[in-house]
Amino acid sequence: MSNQKVYNVAVVGATGAVGEQIIKLLETRNFPIQQIKFLSSARSAGKKLTFKGQEYVIEEATPDSFNDVHIALFSAGGDVSKALAPEAAKRGAVCIDNTSAFRMDPNTPLVVPEVNPEKIKEHNGIIANPNCSxxxxxxxxxxxxxxxxxxxxxxxxxxxxxxxxxxxxxxxxxxxxxxxxxxxxxxxxxxxxxxxxxxxxxxxxxxxxxxxxxxxxxxxxxxxxxxxxxxxxxxxxxxxxxxxxxxxxxxxxxxxxxxxxxxxxxxxxxxxxxxxxxxxxxxxxxxxxxxxxxxxxxxxxxxxxxxxxxxxxxxxxxxxxxxxNLLKGAAWNAVQIAEYIVKG
Amino acid sequence: MSNQKVYNVAVVGATGAVGEQIIKLLETRNFPIQQIKFLSSARSAGKKLTFKGQEYVIEEATPDSFNDVHIALFSAGGDVSKALAPEAAKRGAVCIDNTSAFRMDPNTPLVVPEVNPEKIKEHNGIIANPNCSxxxxxxxxxxxxxxxxxxxxxxxxxxxxxxxxxxxxxxxxxxxxxxxxxxxxxxxxxxxxxxxxxxxxxxxxxxxxxxxxxxxxxxxxxxxxxxxxxxxxxxxxxxxxxxxxxxxxxxxxxxxxxxxxxxxxxxxxxxxxxxxxxxxxxxxxxxxxxxxxxxxxxxxxxxxxxxxxxxxxxxxxxxxxxxxNLLKGAAWNAVQIAEYIVKG
Structure with a gap:
């Protein structure tokens, strides 16, 4: 039996170009997951996807989707992040947000792990992933x-x-x-x-x-x-x-x-x-x-x-x-941040 | 009857991307042509093309191709220009060279008609067309x-x-x-x-x-x-x-x-x-x-x-x-220079 801590993870924007790459990376990096859920706008809810050989139904993201979630990775557009990342943070999740919604907010760290990893610990529930370029x-x-x-x-x-x-x-x-x-x-x-x-x-x-x-x-x-x-x-x-x-x-x-x-x-x-x-x-x-x-x-x-x-x-x-641009410019930078959180 | 002076023109590199555009421009600009000849390397010689409704056979360019030519437009690569433009100039032609062969030669004007048209008259038989970019x-x-x-x-x-x-x-x-x-x-x-x-x-x-x-x-x-x-x-x-x-x-x-x-x-x-x-x-x-x-x-x-x-x-x-890049960057700039020569 492993003593490694495991996490409840939510991927918001699971069907987007970045979301797809995040899911792949969580699989291939063998991220320590207890439970995972895939969320999206109402438009994509109900679609199915496979993660580590198991089928999941994508659910519509609502504030209560984030109950018991430890880490939430957002890439469903700025409006979704603005509406739901604070709700997720309020429920105790650490949000890694791939949109521009909180990047310039002085209370939100903007992190590239090779550049300023020390900022990760200063988060107030949200960490922003910078623009790809x-x-x-x-x-x-x-x-x-x-x-x-x-x-x-x-x-x-x-x-x-x-x-x-x-x-x-x-x-x-x-x-x-x-x-x-x-x-x-x-x-x-x-x-x-x-x-x-x-x-x-x-x-x-x-x-x-x-x-x-x-x-x-x-x-x-x-x-x-x-x-x-x-x-x-x-x-x-x-x-x-x-x-x-x-x-x-x-x-x-x-x-x-x-x-x-x-x-x-x-x-x-x-x-x-x-x-x-x-x-x-x-x-x-x-x-x-x-x-x-x-x-x-x-x-x-x-x-x-x-x-x-x-x-x-x-x-x-x-x-x-x-x-x-979808990996270091988006999904990989986000998953790197998640790995730093896990490492503590 | 028109009193406009007409010219014997040679297009060297007639089958190339730039040569094709030069030929089109000589047609559409109604360049004052007495005789026109189309020249190329041995590889393309023998091919045919149509100019103002008349068929021409492309000839292999040699020094004597330029006997009686007034204006020669070169776009067949630097080596061809280096070998033949001086020969054409020696025979009295004004060469407009689209290659880099003579661009930095202090005796050769390098001309963009909107910028330094006054340099056209200073030529010694060759005028260089600058690089497209x-x-x-x-x-x-x-x-x-x-x-x-x-x-x-x-x-x-x-x-x-x-x-x-x-x-x-x-x-x-x-x-x-x-x-x-x-x-x-x-x-x-x-x-x-x-x-x-x-x-x-x-x-x-x-x-x-x-x-x-x-x-x-x-x-x-x-x-x-x-x-x-x-x-x-x-x-x-x-x-x-x-x-x-x-x-x-x-x-x-x-x-x-x-x-x-x-x-x-x-x-x-x-x-x-x-x-x-x-x-x-x-x-x-x-x-x-x-x-x-x-x-x-x-x-x-x-x-x-x-x-x-x-x-x-x-x-x-x-x-x-x-x-x-094929027009102002090459063919049109060259034909513009030819039109300045014609205007005197």
């Missing part, structure tokens, strides 16, 4: 900031459609086939589900993810600015992002320019990244090796390459950061 | 540099596969269908024709265009640096580029950060771009309007949007620049 960037920036102090970052992203959910994946595949077959393309979901104008994603690059804010940046772009400061625990780091959706299914790529406050050594940068937890260096231009979305898909790590001294500023560095 | 960027930068003086540019590109030629287009379509049909993908051309390692382009982003140089940048990236200085006639402008191939067929997109030497006014920036020759402003975030590769394809203009003040530096500006 932020997580992979800060995992690579952290060891460099600790060593050279980052002044600012200019980043352009190449983001996969799976970041916009299962319907965006389906739309991309459907549109792509239509273009190949010389059929008319009917945009339906992207760039932003809730907005009226739709653009073709097949064989295109759409410079809009989320709505626009007043300063001309999108909310996605400002998330990279604000969440980076909070996760790194340093309000002085400035981030300017341009977030772009491209026809890739899994894996966000980022072209990142970093300006340090100090002089840096390029070989030490590579050594720091090679040793960084959760980071894999793929940086061999002579052999045309650099991170690629297709290689990163399905893997938990953050991949970094194209590391080079910037030719326009002596304290500038460029690199190419790639990670599976 | 550079042309569209400098067309947008020129009016801003004249007004505020550009200190430096940090650019990340989202480049279409047609920039790598007809075989890269075919490969992209073939690979994409294979992925949709869950077949194995066989990379064959990209990222760089002459290099041994191949990567999948379908549903991917490849951060390599052309070979690597010693400083960790690729030749494509350094072209953006060096050609920008030459075209703008200002060695003080610094450019750091990250060039990335994405699964788009026609139209390069660029995420461009510009740092000025002076304070700037964002409304004046927009006004300058709106008035700039060859530039079309598409900048209405409230209505989700910004340049898109799929909208730019087939059009001669450079499209600019997502114009906003950078949040990390008071003299910084961000924008999104899109143009058809």
């Amino acid at each position: 932020t997580i992979q960037m800060v995992a690579a920036l952290k060891p460099l900031h600790d060593r050279y102090s980052i002044k600012r970052v200019i980043v352009s992203t190449y983001q996969a459609v799976s970041g916009a959910g299962a319907r965006a994946i389906q739309e991309t595949l459907r549109q792509t086939r239509a273009v190949l077959d010389e059929q008319e393309v009917q945009p339906d979901v992207l760039p932003v589900g809730g907005l009226p104008v739709k653009h073709q994603i097949a064989f295109n690059a759409i410079p809009q993810i989320d709505k626009f804010t007043d300063n001309g940046y999108t909310f996605e772009e400002m998330k990279m600015t604000n969440e980076t400061k909070k996760i790194m625990g340093d309000e002085s780091i400035e981030v300017s992002a341009t977030c772009v959706r491209i026809p890739v299914i899994y894996g966000h790529s980022e072209s990142v320019y970093v300006e340090f406050n100090e002089q840096f050594d390029i070989d030490e940068v590579k050594a720091l990244l090679a040793e960084a937890p959760g980071v894999t260096l793929v940086d061999d231009p002579a052999n045309q090796q650099y991170p690629l979305a297709t290689d990163a898909a399905g893997k938990p790590d953050v991949f970094v390459g194209r590391i080079r001294r910037d030719i326009t500023s002596e304290k500038g560095l460029n690199m190419w950061i790639v990670s599976d | 550079t042309i569209q960027m400098v067309a947008a930068l020129k009016p801003l540099h004249d007004r505020y003086s550009i200190k430096r540019v940090i650019v990340s590109t989202y480049q279409a596969v047609s920039g790598a030629g007809a075989r890269a287009i075919q490969e992209t379509l073939r690979q994409t269908r294979a992925v949709l049909d869950e077949q194995e993908v066989q990379p064959d051309v990209l990222p760089v024709g002459g290099l041994p390692v191949k990567h999948q382009i379908a549903f991917n982003a490849i951060p390599q265009i052309d070979k690597f140089t010693d400083n960790g940048y690729t030749f494509e990236e350094m072209k953006m640096t060096n050609e920008t200085k030459k075209i703008m006639g200002d060695e003080s402008i610094e450019v750091s580029a990250t060039c990335v191939r994405i699964p788009v067929i026609y139209g390069h997109s660029e995420s461009v950060y510009v740092e000025f030497n002076e304070q700037f006014d964002i409304d004046e920036v927009k006004a300058l771009l709106a008035e700039a020759p060859g530039v079309t402003l598409v900048d209405d975030p409230a209505n989700q309007q910004y340049p898109l590769a799929t909208d730019a394809a087939g059009k001669p203009d450079v499209f600019v949007g997502r114009i906003r003040r950078d949040i990390t530096s008071e003299k910084g500006l961000n924008m999104w620049i899109v143009s058809d």
Whole structure:
């Protein structure tokens, strides 16, 4: 008999692109589960899924769904989290929330375990999982900031459609086939589900993810600015992002320019990244090796390459950061946090 | 009877992706042609094509092909230009060369007609057409540099596969269908024709265009640096580029950060771009309007949007620049130069 403590776990948004990955990870990581329940909006309730060989019926999430739940993983959209995470917390659950609902709430830790694991213990019932494009960037920036102090970052992203959910994946595949077959393309979901104008994603690059804010940046772009400061625990780091959706299914790529406050050594940068937890260096231009979305898909790590001294500023560095947006960018980061909670 | 002067024209590389567009433009622009000949490598010689309703046989290009030719448009690769453009020039032709063979030669003007048309007259038989990713960027930068003086540019590109030629287009379509049909993908051309390692382009982003140089940048990236200085006639402008191939067929997109030497006014920036020759402003975030590769394809203009003040530096500006890489980025820029020659 094992003495390991076991937990009652709830997965909210079990049928979504992220929810599916969370469930897979709980299975493959052999998470210490006593009871598990799968919750969703009314729309998906009643659907069935299999977990560790056993069939479960997905239930509609209500406040009382969280009675006796120890750990609740939320990825059913910001409105669901706003309504139910506080209810779950009130009932004693620790919520790991994959939406943007509580990320900037000063009472909610925003955690990337490789960067600020110490914040996990400061929770008040809710721990926020950062935005996918932020997580992979800060995992690579952290060891460099600790060593050279980052002044600012200019980043352009190449983001996969799976970041916009299962319907965006389906739309991309459907549109792509239509273009190949010389059929008319009917945009339906992207760039932003809730907005009226739709653009073709097949064989295109759409410079809009989320709505626009007043300063001309999108909310996605400002998330990279604000969440980076909070996760790194340093309000002085400035981030300017341009977030772009491209026809890739899994894996966000980022072209990142970093300006340090100090002089840096390029070989030490590579050594720091090679040793960084959760980071894999793929940086061999002579052999045309650099991170690629297709290689990163399905893997938990953050991949970094194209590391080079910037030719326009002596304290500038460029690199190419790639990670599976559904794994490290979402499900894996959330399950990592859950594992930290279990470890105590 | 017209008194308009007419010209003997040669198109070298008539069967390539750019050559095809040059031929279309000579037709639709009603270029004043006396005689036209279509030349190529030995491999494509003997093929036929139709120009203004008449059939032509493509001939193998040799030095004597250029006897009596007034204007020769080269897009058959650097080696062909290196071997034959000087021969054509020696025989009195003005060569407009779309390859990188002579771009940085101090005796060869490098021209974007909207930026430095005055250089056309300084030619010694050869005028170089810049790299596609550079042309569209400098067309947008020129009016801003004249007004505020550009200190430096940090650019990340989202480049279409047609920039790598007809075989890269075919490969992209073939690979994409294979992925949709869950077949194995066989990379064959990209990222760089002459290099041994191949990567999948379908549903991917490849951060390599052309070979690597010693400083960790690729030749494509350094072209953006060096050609920008030459075209703008200002060695003080610094450019750091990250060039990335994405699964788009026609139209390069660029995420461009510009740092000025002076304070700037964002409304004046927009006004300058709106008035700039060859530039079309598409900048209405409230209505989700910004340049898109799929909208730019087939059009001669450079499209600019997502114009906003950078949040990390008071003299910084961000924008999104899109143009058809085969048109303004290649064929149209070359035919424009030819039209300037004709106008005298």
